[in-house]
Amino acid sequence: MDAAGMVIASEGRNVSVLVKNPDVEVGSILRIGDSYGIVAGMLYQEDEKIGSKQRLLAEVQVFGRLSGKRLKKLKRPIAPYEAVSLAGKEELEQILSAGDSISIGLVYGTKARAFLNAGEYDRHIAVLASTGAGKSYTTACIIKEFSRLGLPVVVVDTHGEYQKLLSALSAETPLQLDVHTVQHRRQGFPELKIPVSQLEPDDFNHFIYLTEPQESALGIVLDKLSGEYVMDDIIAEAGRLDTQTIHEGTIQALKRKLITLGRMFRNVFDKCGTDISKLVEPGKITLIDTSLASQGVRRAVISYVAKEILEGRINAVNRMEGTSIGYPLLFVVEEAHNYAGAGLTHSCKRQLQRIASEGRKFGVGLCVISQKPSKIDEEILSQCNTGIYMHITNPNDKTHIRNSFESINDAIISELDGLDVGESIIAGAMLDIPFLLCTVDHIKMPSERASKFNFKRPVEEKKQKFEYV
Ligand SMILES: Nc1ncnc2c1ncn2[C@@H]1O[C@H](COP(=O)(O)OP(=O)(O)OP(=O)(O)O)[C@@H](O)[C@H]1O
Ligand SMILES: [Mg+2]
Secondary structure, three states: OOEEEEEEEEEEEEEEEOOHHHHOOOOOOOEEEEEEEEEEEEEEEEOOOOOOEEEEEEEEEEEEEOOOOOOOOOOOOOOOEEEEEEEEEEHHHHHOOOOOOOEEEEEEEOOEEEEEHHHHHHOOOEEEEEOOOOOHHHHHHHHHHHHHOOEEEEEEEOOOOHHHHHHHHHHHOOOEEEEEEEOOOOOOEEEEEEEHHHOOOHHHOOOOOHHHHHHHHHHHHHHHHOOOOOOOHHHHHHHHHHOOOOOHHHHHHHHHHHHHHHHHHOOEEEEEOOOOOOOOOOEEEEEEOOOOOOHHHHHHHHHHHHHHHHHHHHHHHOOOOOOOOOOEEEEEEOOHOOOOOOOOOHHHHHHHHHHHHHHHHHOOEEEEEEOOHHHEOHHHHHHEEEEEEEOOOHHHHHHHHHHHOOOOOHHHHHHHHHHOOOOOEEEEOOOOOEEEEEEEEEOOOOOOOOOOOOOOOOOOHHHHHHHOO
């Protein structure tokens, strides 16, 4: 056991430890008697005897004691002068693992796996950091771990990067990947299609804004159509609406909107469409690659898929008619600020808000990833009970995070600047301790180069001297 120091002051769950070991850092987990605590801050304090800033103190938040294999709450304060040691690998793993657990890396500065309580995925997860801090790599590890437990995962992959990341992870744990592209075909993957003939009038709000009279006129049009039909059939039928009962202006405006819609979603709408319930199967990771689609199409597809998923689960849980999704799942949304932006009026934000507030009851976990946390709707962020924070410097983002998460405190916020690529602070429902500093596993990509400037210069051809004859 590595000696770390000694308790010099103790009040409730907060303890000051005189540090005697250079390995003690913010995030270190310490053992004090039979209790455990985490270093939330460190400072040098003047030593009265020597009259200089000599003593290094660690502010420790004590979170409980191990009883058997379970972490129990503390009932009395820690006694002063108690010896303090650094928790060892086995103790750390015992503290962190509870029931079904996943692990995305190591406890910072140790060889112990950082376990998270997987059962809390449906209280939603937010992965937040500045650009390039390692969000996508971290999320790929999270997806791999949940898939290993059998949980279906549906990912909205805005940059089309998860196929490569998860294929690299597949080398050690075989993963079942199913890629669907949107609006354009790539590498022979099937395209995600939306079945026009199954859309209700209010489903059209995923794609375009309709006024109330336009939506009710569309309802009349759809009632007249039957079987499988396409956008052109809807437009033709709208042209036959009775001008005696519906205002001419409404009919013309509806027709114009439907024509625009048909053009914009030419490659997305289809007679039959993709069965969303088939995308959700145990152990399957479905990647909806929207990287080739326009922003409007991306938002519409997310709005549609989010609604189908939640309603499919509601139908399954309540044994109701309609599309039924038989398994709980994790729904991952990259670049969430584009789909759940505070100022966004698109219906995709409403659908994500619904999953954030109702998803848990129906086994739909939401994982939002963003490099602009301050732009995300506060209601959605505050429903994310687990936060995975990586390097962040922007003060607005920090304030927004501070206001949106119960589990985060000033100690965590002040550490975000100092995190390196791949390092994260995890706090919230998936942990039994106040927070955890984690070094996320690196994913070795086959294409990784040592330098970005590894260009091959064109070889200069030596010109032959012509000999004139
Ligand atoms: N756990 C890790 N350990 C070491 N290096 C890492 C780790 N995670 C990511 N990196 C490095 O950081 C780079 C950026 O990672 P990643 O693409 O995950 O960042 P990001 O936050 O998603 O960026 P963006 O905002 O552009 O989406 C990667 O190319 C990789 O080399
Ligand atoms: Mg990324």
